[in-house]
Each structure stands twice: as structure tokens, then as C-alpha cells.
Amino acid sequence: MPVESGRDKAARFLAQSVQRDQLSHAYLLIGPQGSGKTSLAWDFAQHLLCAEGGCGSCEDCQRVQRRSHPDVHVLAPQGVKGYVIEQVRDLVRDSALAPIQASAKLYLLQRCELLQDAAANALLKTLEEPPANTYFVLTARTREAILPTILSRCTVLELGSAPADEALVELMRQTGAKPERALGALAICGGSVQRACAFLASPARLALWDRAAATMESLLGADDLQLLQDAKDLVTAARAPLEDVSAQHEEQLEEGGDYLSRSALRSLGEQQKRELASQEREFLGELLACIRSWLGDGLSLAVGAPRALANTRSAAALRQLASQLPSQNFVNALKSVDLAGKRIAYGVTPQLAVEALLFDLRKVLSCPK
Ligand SMILES: [Zn+2]
Structure with missing residues (x-):
């Protein structure tokens, strides 16, 4: 029997949470580079925003698949040292607005180990009591660097790492790149399949x-x-x-x-x-x-x-x-x-x-x- 990876387990958990209407407002996905955190967050967005729970063919699903759904907001640290407070203030202001196309909206915050100090504090209240139908997915590489105040407000899912060979095979599958080229792209992109795909494209x-x-x-x-x-x-x-x-x-x-x-x-x-x-x-x-x-x-x-x-x-x-x-x-x-x-x-x-x-x-x- 094939062994279920950490990512598969987390994906199953999230899909079931949508089906059973047992959602948390905030999830924290933890795993090293290349473990599939971001793609998992997008899969979750599809389940969440599609009226059919992720049919794959409606406009919501397709816009999620094209990574251009107006109700999915992706944030990454914009300062030299991490998230800046203006970013978080924009987010908090924006989260009070109704969704544009779907019945819910999702904020994906990447590299949340870089969400510290004032920027982190500015998010706490919204993270704890977000506006109706607003969800957060935070991602981070390790648990240790996450502020306890953030950690305690999230449902934490650990993805574990994708073995290097698997990452290589997956990248070759997705891009059709030759092994040497895929290997080089992975090395340059710190082992992340997702970044290496974008790099090769x-x-x-x-x-x-x-x-x-x-x-x-x-x-x-x-x-x-x-x-x-x-x-x-x-x-x-x-x-x-x-x-x-x-x-x-x-x-x-x-x-x-x-x-x-x-x-x-x-x-x-x-x-x-x-x-x-x-x-x-x-x-x-x-x-x-x-x-x-x-x-x-x-x-x-x-x-x-x-x-x-x-x-x-x-x-x-x-x-x-x-x-x-x-x-x-x-x-x-x-x-x-x-x-x-x-x-x-x-x-x-x-x-x-x-x-x-x-x-x-x-x-x-x-x-x-
Ligand atoms: Zn759909």
C-alpha cells in the first residue's frame, strides 16, 4: 500500500473539514521548502470557494486553478526582515470587505516565521475573530520560529518534507524538463518544486x-x-x-x-x-x-x-x-x-x-x- 505523505494527510483533513462544515478560521501549514504548502493552500481555496466543494469546472474553480481568483489574497514578506506593518494593516482593512465573487474569502500568508513584532500584533485580533466567511492559511518552514500568539490562534498541520528524489520526479513530471535541468533548477530554488516550476517557465x-x-x-x-x-x-x-x-x-x-x-x-x-x-x-x-x-x-x-x-x-x-x-x-x-x-x-x-x-x-x- 502506498504510504500517505504528510501533505496528503493534511489535504484529506482540509477537504473533510469543508465537507463536514467544521472549518477553523485559521490554519498554519508547517513544512520545509518544497513540501507543497502553497499548492495545498490553493487546493483548500478551491474546496472552500466552489459552491460544489471543488467541482473543478465552475468559474470559481477555474480562477483558483489559474491563481487569479479575486477572493484569494496571497501575501509574502515585503520588508527586508519580514512582514511590514503596512501590509498587515492593508490586510485587516481589506478583510472587512465582502468577498467579490465567491461566498467566502481566503488570505494566504507565506513565510509566517517572518511575521514578527508590530506586524504580528496588528494581525492577532483579526486572526482570532475574522469577519464572517473569511479564512486564513499561514505557511511556515518550522514551528519554532512562529510566535506563540500566532500559533495558539491556528489549527496546525505539519506536512513533513518531500524527499529530494520525489521533488525531482515531480518537477520533471510537471515541466517535462530533463533530469540535469530539473536538478539545477531545484538547487537554485532551494529544493522547492513550486518555485523551480516557475523558474523553468x-x-x-x-x-x-x-x-x-x-x-x-x-x-x-x-x-x-x-x-x-x-x-x-x-x-x-x-x-x-x-x-x-x-x-x-x-x-x-x-x-x-x-x-x-x-x-x-x-x-x-x-x-x-x-x-x-x-x-x-x-x-x-x-x-x-x-x-x-x-x-x-x-x-x-x-x-x-x-x-x-x-x-x-x-x-x-x-x-x-x-x-x-x-x-x-x-x-x-x-x-x-x-x-x-x-x-x-x-x-x-x-x-x-x-x-x-x-x-x-x-x-x-x-x-x-
Ligand atoms: Zn467548482
């Missing part, structure tokens, strides 16, 4: 991966001027996917123009501005993750660990480099990437941080120690 993000690999291949032969140009090109490539986000935002504003008041439209605009900034940080993080995965390939070759390479286009360059350098150089190079991430988090401009990184990497990777 975005030409701009794939182009970023390709550019990062090309830059690493030519790094040792590049002069200072070339490195400065490479850094500029990389940052431009990392920002390119933001155009897709801006286009989505314009669509949202246009659609919202049909049913939102002027002040609601303004607050949507503000929300989008914060989202754009947080997406920019995410794509810059993805650039660093591309470089990290390239160096990870180098490290595994240098220590002779047999595993498939994520950056197959660079196989020859990686093999050559790994044959010349001890593994410690790759370890040091990976530390430089971490440092670049910290610099960006502390407000160094991405351009400067990436320039410094490329200079560091060229130095670290050119001298055997």
Missing part, C-alpha cells in the same frame, strides 16, 4: 542562469574591465524578470479597476511597489544561487563525489577547474557568495556587491592553495 530567469554560468566560465581569463561589464550584465539580467512582475501588476490594476474603489486601488498600487522591491531581492538572490550551484558543481568534482552536474553547459570548464584546484578554493568561493548576499541585505547596491564578488571569485579560483 520563465525565459528571463533561465537567461539569468545561462549568463551566470557563462560569466563563471570566462571568469579566470577576464580583465578588470571585462569583470565590471560582466557584473553590470548580471545585475541587468537579474532585474529582467521584474518586467513580467510589472506586467502582472498592470493587469491586476486593470482588472481591479472594474470593482475596486479609488482608495483600494491606491493601496493595491502601494502593495505592488513593496512586492516589486521584494521580488527584486528574490531575483538577486537567484543570481547568487546560480553562482552557488555552479561552484557546488565544481566542489563536488574537486572532492570526487559522484553526482550529476546541475550546470551541464559548463561541464568541460568545471572539470578543468576542479582538476587544478583543491576543494578548499571552492569552499572559499562559496563563502564569497554568502558575503555578497549579506552585503546586498545590508544595503550595498547590487552592482557594487556583484562587482566585488566577481573580483573575489577570480582571485579565489585562480590560486591553488
